[in-house]
Amino acid sequence: MDAPSDLPYDERRADALITVTAHSAAGSAPQTPGAEILIMDRSLSMSGHKLDEAKRAMCAAIDTLRDGARLGIIAGNHDAHVIFPTTGGLARVDARTREDAKLRVIGQLAEGGTAIGQWLARAHRLFASVDSPGTVRHAVLYTDGKDEHETPEQLRDILTSCTDRFVCDARGLGDDWHYIELLLITQALHGTAEAVVTISDLTEDFTRLMREAQRIVVPRVYLGLRLNDRFQLAFVRQTRPVDAELTARQQQGDETHVPLGSWPPETRQYQVSLQFDPHSLTVDEPLRAARVTLHAELPDGTRGPCSETAAMVVRRRSTPGFGIAPSPDLTRVENERELGMAMRACADAHLRGDLDRADRELRLAIGLAESLRDTARLQLLRAVATSGPDGRLRVRRNVSRGQMQGIGVDSTKTATRPVDPHELAPRDAGLPRVCPRCGTTSTSPTAKFCEECGHRFGNAGVAGGPVDAL
Known part of the structure; x- marks a missing residue:
């Protein structure tokens, strides 16, 4: 924890940066298989090539799942329908269920509008059918359009109900979606948001997402804050690897828990900001403003501390603000x-x-x-x-x-x-790529496949052909 202790005389805010790293225990394996829900956009705007590529990506994601994992698939437009399994709940993945799931995906037709909140609410209810404690609950969705068939308030209310229930990654396809909606979803549900400008790149992206989801080692983590009564919690933000405001709060006795989502082996950083009345602090007296402890969900579904408790100590100086260098x-x-x-x-x-x-x-x-x-x-x-x-x-x-x-x-x-x-990359980096097979110019400088003929881009074109414009 990086928490500058010296505060200017007239300061009203104290901040700390908390860096957290999750490691895989040697030889460990998840005691409970993960639960995965794939959410496909089948609204009318997905007609044709886009829906074909999306189906290919969904099928590749299904093939990537481990045997024993639980799987559900939702097809969404202005409503949300569970298309797999048809018997309710989530199905255990094996060779037969993979084929059944892919057949259900392939059979979907494009129709209707877009109500992403309904898709997430349906996923929430579907995850509730998993009664195994400590289960990793992960969802992934894509959309090519704006959330036009529900109000922003309705979407926010649904996200509030889904927070700390499951993690969700979101992808925007093509040009006509709205990035603010994706960020709203992934900030609330601790997922990642990406733009997939070249539709054929979705298959590789979904495959990677499934592999990363299977690396999750802790289903839920919480930042526990026990504050001195002279301080109030102003905000908590994740600062790395993405910047996101964390607004959910859970009271556990005299400790406030902030949900941090599920964790693969990685490092994240958070900023905790406290506010206070400067006249309530004695000058030059060290004071513990907060105690910070990490808690993790255990295999039996209970929470337990997974770190030592760190103290955030502050000291109000008699020096004005300009006399103390900021962190x-x-x-x-x-x-x-x-x-x-x-x-x-x-x-x-x-x-x-x-x-x-x-x-x-x-x-x-x-x-x-x-x-x-x-x-x-x-x-x-x-x-x-x-x-x-x-x-x-x-x-x-x-x-x-x-x-x-x-x-x-x-x-x-x-x-x-x-x-x-x-x-740093040169200023001319990022030019559109030209397919060496058919000559089509891509719409994205990061495209991995040609949108016209499906050729996979490399560092150079085929022999005798034009070189990719990298």
Whole structure:
């Protein structure tokens, strides 16, 4: 825990950065198989090639699941229908159920509208049929459209009811979905959001998601906070590997539990912010503001501490605010959040047709990404940038809506570490790729397959053909 103890005389806020790492125990295996629900969008806008590719991705995901896992499949439009299993609950995966599940997927037709909240509510009820404690509950959904058949308030209410019940990853296909809805879902349900601009990339993405879901080692983790009565909890945010506000709270005796979702072996970072009346603190007296303990769901479904308790200690100084240097790590977190806000402002402005505002926000975002040495987000921004007539950077006028949705989705992904300037990608990186087989130009610089003929892109074209525009 990184918690600067010295506070300026007139400060009203104390912050801590908490880094948590989950490890796989040597030789351990899950005692309870995971439960997986695949949610497919079969609304009318999915007709044709998109639905064919989505079915291929769903079938690949089914093939990736381990024997013994529990599986359910929901087909969603303006309603939600469990298409597998047809007998209720979730089915145990084996060779026969895999084939049955794939046949049900292949038989779906596109019709109706989009109500994503209904899909998630149906998944919630389906997961409730799993009575084994300590089960990892994971869902994945894709959509190609906006959530038009329910209100934002209805979606938020459903997400509140689903929080801490299961984890959900979400994917936006093509150009016509809305990245804000995906971020709303994945922040509430502790999942990942991605833009899949090239539809044929969905199969590889879903296969990877299934493999990652099977690496989860702890079904549920909670950040336990026991506060001194002079302090109030202002907010808790995840800061790495994605930036997300965590709003759910559960009271366990005198301790507040903040759900952190399911955990594979990885490292995450959180910012805890406390507020207080400065006049309630004695000058130069160390004071324990909070005790912080991690809790995990055990195989029997109960919660138990999985870390030592750490103390957040503060001391109010007589020095004014300018006399105490801020924490470099907390400053970086704030700057990374500002970068994300600029990226979302750029995407929003472009999507509503305000190109001048989009250009200004793009230049601001690129400057922040360069100063932070955030390679990943800098590459994304440069992929949609070009030099205007005045020599300044601006958004490419032929950039697709799907690419700008990707800027919005990826705005929350934070760098794992600063990198050296020579590691940054060149400014001409991210050009559209040209298929060496049929000559079709892809709509995305990160496409892995040609949208026209299905050719898999490599680092170079076939012998005698044109080289991919990387």
